[in-house]
Structure formats: structure tokens, C-alpha cells
Amino acid sequence: AQKITQTQPGMFVQEKEAVTLDCTYDTSDPSYGLFWYKQPSSGEMIFLIYQGSYDQQNATEGRYSLNFQKARKSANLVISASQLGDSAMYFCAMREGGDSGYALNFGKGTSLLVTP
Amino acid sequence: DAGVIQSPRHEVTEMGQEVTLRCKPISGHDYLFWYRQTMMRGLELLIYFNNNVPIDDSGMPEDRFSAKMPNASFSTLKIQPSEPRDSAVYFCASSLGLAGSQETQYFGPGTRLLVL
Numbered sequence: 295a296q297k298i299t300q301t302q303p304g305m306f307v308q309e310k311e312a313v314t315l316d317c318t319y320d321t322s323d324p325s326y327g328l329f330w331y332k333q334p335s336s337g338e339m340i341f342l343i344y345q346g347s348y349d350q351q352n353a354t355e356g357r358y359s360l361n362f363q364k365a366r367k368s369a370n371l372v373i374s375a376s377q378l379g380d381s382a383m384y385f386c387a388m389r390e391g392g393d394s395g396y397a398l399n400f401g402k403g404t405s406l407l408v409t410p
Numbered sequence: 411d412a413g414v415i416q417s418p419r420h421e422v423t424e425m426g427q428e429v430t431l432r433c434k435p436i437s438g439h440d441y442l443f444w445y446r447q448t449m450m451r452g453l454e455l456l457i458y459f460n461n462n463v464p465i466d467d468s469g470m471p472e473d474r475f476s477a478k479m480p481n482a483s484f485s486t487l488k489i490q491p492s493e494p495r496d497s498a499v500y501f502c503a504s505s506l507g508l509a510g511s512q513e514t515q516y517f518g519p520g521t522r523l524l525v526l
Contacts, residue, residue, distance in 0.1 A: 339517035397455035
């Protein structure tokens with residue numbers, strides 16, 4: 295079964311606008327971590343933001359914020375004031391603890407294109 | 411601080427040849443991960459180490475793949491003999507620990523492998 299679901303294969307947003315990239319996850323483990331990574335066309339994986347399952351507040355890192363809705367098992371990434379350099383693939387990932395090991399399970403990604 | 415370093419960045423080889431990929435994790439990080447990224451399967455964990463000891467190698471495709479971590483600052487992933495289906499981007503990642511934000515995995519730039 296898919297652990298991480300990203301339902302938007304591609305998204306467009308105009309420069310300076312905000313955009314939300316969707317991510318839902320599936321786990322029965324009470325302890326888990328959620329991550330977002332950016333992969334530009336150059337190929338590297340760039341860490342953006344982390345949310346722990348026990349964190350009370352939504353994580354924020356500069357223009358990135360994570361809209362964490364635990365009951366709905368969603369962890370959407372919000373990018374405010376989009377810039378042309380934000381055009382890239384975005385991956386949501388989850389780490390389940392304990393017996394599941396510590397591998398990251400990645401979604402299939404969302405391709406974001408920021409237009410002038 | 412230097413990030414995760416991988417070499418080579420690109421490798422083109424012929425079927426049947428031995429391929430060795432190298433990784434230097436971020437200094438002080440206790441966990442090292444090897445991932446493979448393909449269009450068909452996305453990002454998948456191959457193996458990870460804790461304090462130089464392999465913990466989970468269940469993702470290693472077959473006996474042709476082997477990984478070592480002789481010390482805290484160096485790891486190798488070897489494919490012998492290589493096959494065209496091994497063509498992929500191989501990422502190395504490291505993390506400080508497994509608690510809270512320490513579990514964030516930082517990725518190297520990747521090695522693009524093409525097996526002809």
C-alpha cells in the first residue's frame with residue numbers, strides 16, 4: 295500500500311503567489327516524521343522542512359510552512375511568495391519508527407512550475 | 411560545513427563491469443543511507459548504517475550489490491557485475507540521529523549511473 299500519496303503530478307503558480315502542495319500519509323505508528331524535499335532539474339535533493347508527529351505547532355522555515363492535520367493524515371506544503379527558482383519537483387516523505395526501520399518513504403512527487 | 415559528498419557525479423560503464431560509488435557523510439552524523447532513484451520506482455532505500463554498522467539491507471536488490479562503511483567518514487556502494495537495469499541516480503544521505511529534527515536526512519548530489 296502507498297504510504298505517501300501526492301495527488302498532484304503537476305502544478306502551476308504565478309510568481310509572488312502562494313501555492314499548496316498536497317501530501318497524505320498512511321501509518322499506524324504513533325511516532326513518525328514528515329519531510330519535504332525539493333529536487334530541481336539539476337538533480338540534488340534539498341531538505342525543506344520537517345514535522346514530527348508529536349509536534350504541536352505547524353513547522354515553518356522561511357517561505358515554507360507545513361500544514362499538519364494529524365487527524366486527516368495530511369501534511370501539505372505551503373510555499374508563500376513563489377519565486378521562479380521554486381520551479382522543481384517536490385517530494386513528501388515519511389519516516390516511521392521502530393520495527394519499520396528508519397527509511398524514508400517517498401511520494402511520487404509534484405512538479406511545480408512558477409511562471410512570471 | 412560541507413554537505414554530503416559523493417563521487418563520481420556521473421558514471422558510464424558497460425554491462426558486466428564493476429562499479430564503485432563513494433560517499434562522505436556530514437561530519438558527526440551517525441547514520442548513513444544509500445538510496446536509488448528511477449523513473450519507474452521513484453526513490454527507494456537500499457541500505458543504511460548506524461555508527462558504521464549495516465542495520466537494514468533489505469532494500470539491496472540482489473547479491474550483485476554490496477555496501478561497506480569502513481569508517482565514520484566513508485562509505486562505498488559496489489555493483490558487480492553491473493547490468494543495464496542498474497542505471498539510476500544513486501543518492502547517499504546522512505543524519506545526525508533518530509530523534510526529532512535530528513532524523514532529518516541530508517542528501518548528497520547523487521551519482522548518475524548509466525550501464526550500457
